[in-house]
Amino acid sequence: MSDAPASVAVAPGEHRLHPWSWLFVLLQQLRQFIVPLVVLLFAGRRGNTEGWWELAPLIGVGALVAVSLLQYFTYRYRIGRDGITIRSGLLQRSQREIPFARIHNVGLHQSLLHRVFKVAEVRLESAGGQKPEAQMRVLGMDEALALERLVRHRGAEPANPDSTDASIAPADDSHALLALSTAEVVRLGLVSNRGMIVFAAGFGLFWQLFPDERLIARYAEDSFREAAGYAGDLHLGWMGTASAALVAIGVFVFLLRVLSVALALSQYHGFRLSEMQRRLTVERGLFARMRTSVAPRRIQAWFLQETLLHRWFGRRSLRIDTATGGQENDPRKLRELAPIATPEACDALAAHLLPGVAWPPAHWHPLPRNAWWRVFASGAPWTLLLAGVLAWQLGAWGLLVLLWLPWSAYAAWRQAGRLGYSIDARLVAVRGGWWSRWWRFAEVDKLQALRLQRSPLDRWLGTASLWMDTAGAGAMSPPLRIRFLPEAEARALYARLGSTLASRRLRW
Incomplete structure (x- = not known):
């Protein structure tokens, strides 16, 4: 997925989707209704071989084709001065007005079939919504990129009342902040556990196909006995048996890492983080290409991670929480600014996107x-x-x-030796971990709530924990909290941050 030429723009007036959009809508609906159609097909064969049951699957597919064509012919969108107007439906018509200021992200997704037809699925997303404001299946690639640039331009600058030309698209002046080579993506696969996810999914599928626990237990027991009997026939002894077991475990781990590398290449090939018109854009993928963006002001919190494998390769990963809608596990949501990079590159990226903030902090306050x-x-x-x-x-x-x-x-x-925190007028940061190290930080202005928490053990020991909440916090990231603080120190920090937030909100 590459940027369109600067001359490509969105023309004024109403627009339709791409002529092939009905095909992609049909494929999406077939994925949803494939099970009922298969049931109709086999039910008709097991029952009476004559009659309309034989034609039921064809009737169902024909109905889906009609719905797909109807959506294509009734879907219209218009680019206005302040927003996008979308009309759809024939019997039940709807019209949506989406202001440019409410669109916080324009996501472009291309599967392998999208790339063959040179089209893309476009999602217009806003903050806080679980569903996109609009989902266009599909637009031509040039038109989709031009729409993305126009929305970015109109959302970043106030509307000009003297201008009504919606075809104006600014030139592409993006510059790359981070690009991953193939070698870096291979390192990402080696330090990640994506292969275990596939293994767990395969085990779950196997469990669904063979739900009888006794059958699975019997199969595992028989396999173990056969392996033990084979090892006994070889007269390996306990040392040889232990070595063979270690070799089997090593082969299993090796296969998992190979699978992790393959998944990383599929998902992160061609990863490029760029900045254009005060927006960050990430595009990645080998077969299916994804392109999504977010304004730096929407970044709520940061998560920097360094596992043991990261340290062996001299790398870290940098993730963010954003105040945008969508599901937590949505792969199209921008979460990773640097899936893998050197510590210097991660620190430079955070310092660049946090102007006026000292990162990394010069001094960390250790915990007891x-x-x-x-x-x-x-x-x-x-x-x-x-x-x-x-x-x-x-x-x-x-x-x-x-x-x-x-x-x-x-x-x-x-x-406990690495636990620490740093708080200044602009930034609050917490660090922890030893085997797997992490840093969690956020701008003070992005804090949504403060909470001073004391358990019965805290009250007995005279300690407290300070919790700081931000919008869009990811469930997989450590919470932004400072634990095991002496009570007096915790209350002083709570009062300091609370007064800072109150004074700034009054100025707003």
Whole structure:
């Protein structure tokens, strides 16, 4: 997916969708109704072989074709001075007025079939809505890019009352902030666990196809006995058996990483983050291309992550929470500014998009080091419970799980050494983790709520936690909170941030 020439523009007047749009609407509807159509087909064959049941699937497909053609002929959109007008429907007509100022993102999606026909699906999204304001299936690629530029231009600048020419499209003056080479995408696949997602999905499909738990258990038991019998015939001994098991585990991990690399290449090939007219645009994908954008002012919070594998490759990842609509797991929503990049590139990107903010902070306030035992205590009961269950089932061998406790205590001690926060007039930041490190930060002006929380244990120890909420927070990101603070320090921070937010809202 590449930008259209600057001369391509949206002409004034009403517009239709692309002539092939009915085909893509039909395919979308077939995906939704494929199960009932298949049921009709096989039900007709199992029943009476004569009669209209044989034609029921064809009648259903014909009805879907008619609906698709009807949508094409009745769907119109017009570009006005202040917004977009969309008319649709024949018997039940509807007309929607979408102001440019309300459109916060124009998402373009191309599947492999879209790319063959040189078209794209366009989604006009607003903040807070779970569904897009409008979804156009489909527009020609040049027309879609021109519409994207025009909406970006009209949404960023006040409307000119003396101008009614909707065909004006600004020249493309974008510049790249980050581009991932194929080698970087391969590194992304190696440090991610996307292969495990596919494995879990395959296991779920297998479970649906064979819901009998006894059948699955019997199959697993038979496979284990065959493998054990084969190893016994080879007379490998316990050392050889352990080595063979390690080799099998290594092959499994290797296959998962290969699958992760393949998925990363499919999703992030050609990744490019660019900035144009105060908007960030990301486009990516090998087979299906996605292009989505967001204004930097819509970024609510940032999440910087560095796992152990990231550190081995000298890389990090940078994600954002945005005040835009859509589902949390929607792959078309802009979440990743840098799926993988060097620490210097991630810091430079955050500093560029946060003008006037010092990132990374020059000084971090550490939390009390004796907080390690509270980190350790949060997971120790689960280890004890697991050891008890395994000991009940396996005997004394189940108590080997308790060997995890010393390592868990050491990891908690190391995590407590990295816990810290930084707060100034513009930015609040929290860091944590040891094996997998993370940084969570947001501008003070983007904070939506403050909460001082004290559990019974906090009241006994004289500590408190400060929670800071922002819009669009992702469920997979750590919360923006400062834990295990002395009560006096927590209350002082709460009063400081509260007065800052109150004074700025009064000025607004």
